[in-house]
Amino acid sequence: MVRMTSVVQAKTVVTCRNVTKEFGQGEARVLALRGIDLDIFAGELTLLVGPSGCGKTTLLSVIAGILDPTDGEIVVLGTDLRRISNRQKVQFRGENIGFIFQQYNLLPALTAVENACVPLVIGGLSKREAVQRAGRLLSEMGMGSRLHAMPSQLSGGEQQRVAIARALVREPKLVVCDEPTSALDAHTGQLIMELLRDIALQSDRAVVVVTHDARVFQYGDRIARMNDGRIVSIETNGNSREL
Amino acid sequence: MSWIAWKMLTGDRSKYMGIIFGVTFASLLIAQQTSIFCGLMLRTTSQIRDIRGADIWVMDANVQYIDDLKPLSDIELYRVRGVSGVKWAVPLYKGLSRARLEDGNYQQVILIGVDDATLVGAPEKLYEGSLSDLRLPDAIIMDRAGYRQLWPGEPFRPGRTFEMNDRRAVIVGICDAQPTFQTFPVVFTRYTQAQRFVPRERKLLSFVLAEAEDGIPTSELCRRIEDQTGLRALTGQDFAWKTMVYYLTRTGIPINFGTTVLLGFFVGVAIAGQTFYTFTVENLKQFGTLKAMGLSNARIVGMILLQAVTVGAIGYGLGVGLAALFGIFTQNRTKLAFYMPWWVLVGTGAAVLLIVVVSSLLSVRRVIVLEPAIVFR
Numbered sequence: 001m002v003r004m005t006s007v008v009q010a011k012t013v014v015t016c017r018n019v020t021k022e023f024g025q026g027e028a029r030v031l032a033l034r035g036i037d038l039d040i041f042a043g044e045l046t047l048l049v050g051p052s053g054c055g056k057t058t059l060l061s062v063i064a065g066i067l068d069p070t071d072g073e074i075v076v077l078g079t080d081l082r083r084i085s086n087r088q089k090v091q092f093r094g095e096n097i098g099f100i101f102q103q104y105n106l107l108p109a110l111t112a113v114e115n116a117c118v119p120l121v122i123g124g125l126s127k128r129e130a131v132q133r134a135g136r137l138l139s140e141m142g143m144g145s146r147l148h149a150m151p152s153q154l155s156g157g158e159q160q161r162v163a164i165a166r167a168l169v170r171e172p173k174l175v176v177c178d179e180p181t182s183a184l185d186a187h188t189g190q191l192i193m194e195l196l197r198d199i200a201l202q203s204d205r206a207v208v209v210v211t212h213d214a215r216v217f218q219y220g221d222r223i224a225r226m227n228d229g230r231i232v233s234i235e236t237n238g239n240s241r242e243l
Numbered sequence: 244m245s246w247i248a249w250k251m252l253t254g255d256r257s258k259y260m261g262i263i264f265g266v267t268f269a270s271l272l273i274a275q276q277t278s279i280f281c282g283l284m285l286r287t288t289s290q291i292r293d294i295r296g297a298d299i300w301v302m303d304a305n306v307q308y309i310d311d312l313k314p315l316s317d318i319e320l321y322r323v324r325g326v327s328g329v330k331w332a333v334p335l336y337k338g339l340s341r342a343r344l345e346d347g348n349y350q351q352v353i354l355i356g357v358d359d360a361t362l363v364g365a366p367e368k369l370y371e372g373s374l375s376d377l378r379l380p381d382a383i384i385m386d387r388a389g390y391r392q393l394w395p396g397e398p399f400r401p402g403r404t405f406e407m408n409d410r411r412a413v414i415v416g417i418c419d420a421q422p423t424f425q426t427f428p429v430v431f432t433r434y435t436q437a438q439r440f441v442p443r444e445r446k447l448l449s450f451v452l453a454e455a456e457d458g459i460p461t462s463e464l465c466r467r468i469e470d471q472t473g474l475r476a477l478t479g480q481d482f483a484w485k486t487m488v489y490y491l492t493r494t495g496i497p498i499n500f501g502t503t504v505l506l507g508f509f510v511g512v513a514i515a516g517q518t519f520y521t522f523t524v525e526n527l528k529q530f531g532t533l534k535a536m537g538l539s540n541a542r543i544v545g546m547i548l549l550q551a552v553t554v555g556a557i558g559y560g561l562g563v564g565l566a567a568l569f570g571i572f573t574q575n576r577t578k579l580a581f582y583m584p585w586w587v588l589v590g591t592g593a594a595v596l597l598i599v600v601v602s603s604l605l606s607v608r609r610v611i612v613l614e615p616a617i618v619f620r
Contacts, residue, residue: 057619066535066615087539094537101618105532109254110247118247122538127246166536178619 013174013206014040014063019072021058032058034229045197045207045219050226056210057178064097064176065089077173094122098167102179104159106151113138113147116165123170137165157188164195177209181216193219248546258522262554265514269598270562272507274591275569280500281587282580287490288483289421294364297452298461300482301468304475308489314446322472323451328464332453333358336437343406350393352428356437363452365431371399372416377433383412386420389428407440426578508594516602523606527613534615544607551603559595563588
């Protein structure tokens, strides 16, 4: 399933330079990220892997603009996230970044199609139009018969499909996924990863996936291995580069 | 985003009902207790409102409220009549008498003696009999509630008698009268007749009722009467206010009801606030997800306020509706004082708004400081 690397280097979507992140103060201070240097490219599925507590999710949060780094440079789609206001960052996220969560984070009171259309509504589209567009996307993903089902009526795989549709409905240039397969069985996890691969390939957008599930490593174009807040190696199509 | 806020609010029926219940209960308690309080205050002035046909009440300068009787000398009536601008002035007796019924039982009654010649102050609405019958010997007109209290279940019987001060009183009519604070029957008779129904005292004139000549403002005439006689002259409305102010400032009624109303408010804050706060806190991850997806704090605050105002409006409507139903149901079945003026509705609405705003502000704070990174935890 590993895709051949393009001869021409794809466009850089995310640039991290010497990114650090500290939590707490004094003796309780924890250094979660210790000088991360990482590039993420459009058209690639990048995996952030490593043991629990190594800083994968913290790095994903920094890349997604929902957590400010303590130091370093983080540029997403040409925008230095440290140089824009919180308000601009909120708008930036809405327009450019799609989120997929481990526990799907669907709003339980909304139907599948309503959940999927939320980013469009946030973007200012009317409910009617947003539902139409989200419905089309869900149908393309094989969820046409489940549009009006509540999240509680959907299987884990179906819920994750809705979450993926929600992440993609506003056509973002960057999709960040936190353990998207960990709550799913092996087969469903495989289907979800294939869905993510297809989206990454077809839409020329970057997908970043945090995972510790070795079964999905095969889907990554680039695998950044982390340990103790550092990227220890980056593997591209089987070629590993120690850092 | 309003439809999403609405769906989030109503998605969990039990929590939604819990919040509605809290606001409804608070609203009901505040509106009902305030209305009972208003009803009681209104009853303190019922005898002032029942005396129609006169603009001005003249009384001793030290009278504090309608039942604080400081009898005047009969000469005061003539002094008032002598004030320039007085079109006419008539005497009014008001006091308590003891009625001895046919079966030997006694009952306190409120006795009102109106001017013999003009019958100014007599009841306007009669269910039975005629006002002119009041001119008959020993004639009295009793209010309907009083008649039912003295002879429960019995129909009106013209000519029925009882005794006051060992004098025979003959019921010639049944009238409408506002329920009184003491809930005693109200008996109307002529002024001279009233003097016979009470033990003899040197002074029996309770009030002088007066009317201003055309073109003279009532307030101006009141000032003239006070200047020339040294008595207190008030319009009916001012006298009613004076009476209510007395009850408000000199009795424990406002504190008792105020405590209950305040309790209702705090219960509302506690139930609605706690439930709403818990509701929002439990939805923090959902709000975090929305924040991550690009929803601004301002719009989230808008969603929470919309949810709060929605439950507030529904709870308020149910609460005041139930309070009104309570009032309608008890009005003709019990002696409960209940009066719900428009400002009780407005005041209850303001209290409910305060409850939901306070509740939502507590929740809003949590959402505003919420880091969207919570979604990955």
